[in-house]
Amino acid sequence: MASITKQDxxxxxxxxxxxKGLAAQLGINGFRLRIQDIDDAQVAGMRAAGGLHVEGRDVTFAPVEMATTDLAAAVKDAAVLIVSTYGTDHPVLARQLAPLLEDGQTIVLCQGHFGGALLFRAELDRQGCKAQVDIAEMDSYPYMLHVKTPDSVIMTTIKTKWNLVAMPASRSAAVLERVGIAFPNMVTAPNLLHTGFVDLGAIFHVAGMVTNVSRVENDESYNFYTANMVPTVCDLIAKLDAERVAVAAAYGAKIMNVREWLALTYTLANPTLQEDMQEMGRTHFRYAPAPKSLSHRYLVQDVACGLVPIACLGPLAGVPTPACDTVIRFASLLTGRDFYAEGRNLHALGLEGKSVAEIVATVTG
Known part of the structure; x- marks a missing residue:
């Protein structure tokens, strides 16, 4: 598959x-862009300005050819569709895209959370989509930034490395060849388990939310990482992380633990996890807006799309997940929701009734 060009x-x-971060970085790099959102307030500023004003990079303006709420217009004749919605919105978006897709298009979920490409592909099939398209997901979001106004952003860090996997995984190399020019630090991983189990943000976010409810629901502004990442919260992160690594290993996915991931992704190498998290808050995430509600994606999306799959896959492979189970149940009690039922459980992922070996075969393709 040929690489896209800057004319695509x-x-x-x-x-x-x-x-907006994707539009800023890809726009200043010279790619032709359209951007779509169901909320016109998210795109009106870019439409009026003709793009995004950018701070933190040598180029200060990222042109956008179309900023619209019209999904059909945004999709027509596009070579690549980058999905930057909440993971909880993936099934609905797949249904909306099914009649609009064209042969040869590439869909990249940025990010997939756990099994996003698997879920997306299954939903397109259920809708009878006939277009021949590639679907892939990234394991994390590549940029750190701050949105100043509807038409301006401050760009900070670019991650040193992140992974991409297609569904089926046999298409990963072709998809990377197709879109890699836009994402130079991106590499392929063996299958969707390697991207799904590397959603560290879910663990950071959920641990920081359920242990700091009073801060979340207070009107005062705060930095999520520097304010919340105290020793006990970091101990909880370590417990959740140990379960994540153990469940992944049971499915043949050898992944980095949290300290190794922080060192590779953000070049953090402090003596303790708490010091790493504090430094991350002071530097890479110094502009990141902190959640002010328990309905924020840091809780709702990351429990449903991050922790629930770990807690469902663990017992099937004989790996207990008491920390994940406790946090999911507590998050459900806090919000009055049933995250086990609404999250990416085995049924939602299309993996119900399969053995460990069958699941590995399914996600590898």
């Missing part, structure tokens, strides 16, 4: 902080 159209679906 990239459409970004979702114009929140993630979508």
């Amino acid at each position: 159209i990239i459409t970004i679906i979702g114009a929140g902080m993630g979508g």
